[in-house]
Amino acid sequence: AQSVAQPEDQVNVAEGNPLTVKCTYSVSGNPYLFWYVQYPNRGLQFLLKYITGDNLVKGSYGFEAEFNKSQTSFHLKKPSALVSDSALYFCAVRDEGFQKLVFGTGTRLLVSP
Amino acid sequence: DGGITQSPKYLFRKEGQNVTLSCEQNLNHDAMYWYRQDPGQGLRLIYYSQIVNDFQKGDIAEGYSVSREKKESFPLTVTSAQKNPTAFYLCASSMTGGSYNEQFFGPGTRLTVL
Numbered sequence: 001a002q003s004v005a006q007p008e009d010q011v012n013v014a015e016g017n018p019l020t021v022k023c024t025y026s027v028s029g030n031p032y033l034f035w036y037v038q039y040p041n042r043g044l045q046f047l048l049k050y051i052t053g054d055n056l057v058k059g060s061y062g063f064e065a066e067f068n069k070s071q072t073s074f075h076l077k078k079p080s081a082l083v084s085d086s087a088l089y090f091c092a093v094r095d096e097g098f099q100k101l102v103f104g105t106g107t108r109l110l111v112s113p
Numbered sequence: 114d115g116g117i118t119q120s121p122k123y124l125f126r127k128e129g130q131n132v133t134l135s136c137e138q139n140l141n142h143d144a145m146y147w148y149r150q151d152p153g154q155g156l157r158l159i160y161y162s163q164i165v166n167d168f169q170k171g172d173i174a175e176g177y178s179v180s181r182e183k184k185e186s187f188p189l190t191v192t193s194a195q196k197n198p199t200a201f202y203l204c205a206s207s208m209t210g211g212s213y214n215e216q217f218f219g220p221g222t223r224l225t226v227l
Binding site for chain 1: 117119144148153154155156158161163171201203205209213215216217218219220221223
């Protein structure tokens with residue numbers, strides 16, 4: 001069965017420092033991986049996705065993610081964090097051939113000034 | 114949140130009442146989804162529909178019902194059989210035809226049972 005794990009409930013980083021939000025996955029076929037961000041009392045916004053090709057995927061708002069097949073990971077990264085990046089981040093995975101997305105439990109990112 | 118609207122933003126329900134949450138999209142997407150979000154549990158799929166007049170149960174469908182009479186609309190009814198309905202409900206849509214299509218989300222409806 002498809003699954004995704006976000007091992008950290010919360011990540012704290014100072015503004016200007018690099019940030020990483022971790023995600024590992026488990027699928028039976030080829031993984032299609034997504035990152036979403038959620039601001040308080042709002043819906044989810046799509047950040048980026050990995051389908052195939054380059055292992056480094058670039059997305060919205062300066063975020064990027066690195067796909068690592070051997071470690072079954074898809075960590076979200078940003079070189080320099082902003083206070084406005086503080087939000088809840090969700091990793092999601094979809095198996096090839098399946099229409100459903102399976103979401104992780106989310107990681108709260110707090111960027112301090 | 115562009116292209117998908119949910120109403121109302123806040124909804125209060127008395128125990129024993131059915132309530133219907135609205136979801137409309139103007140993205141011309143075939144697929145639509147309903148998720149429930151509870152603190153610390155991420156998003157859980159309630160129902161999804163890949164085409165008009167057809168829908169499938171997700172992981173937590175008990176106590177919920179849906180209809181898909183129009184491509185643009187996918188209303189969710191929370192019935193009195195749902196024992197713990199207080200949650201944040203999110204509707205989403207996507208193109209079909211490939212597993213790589215991202216889902217677009219509405220702004221959500223927060224349901225509180227009084």
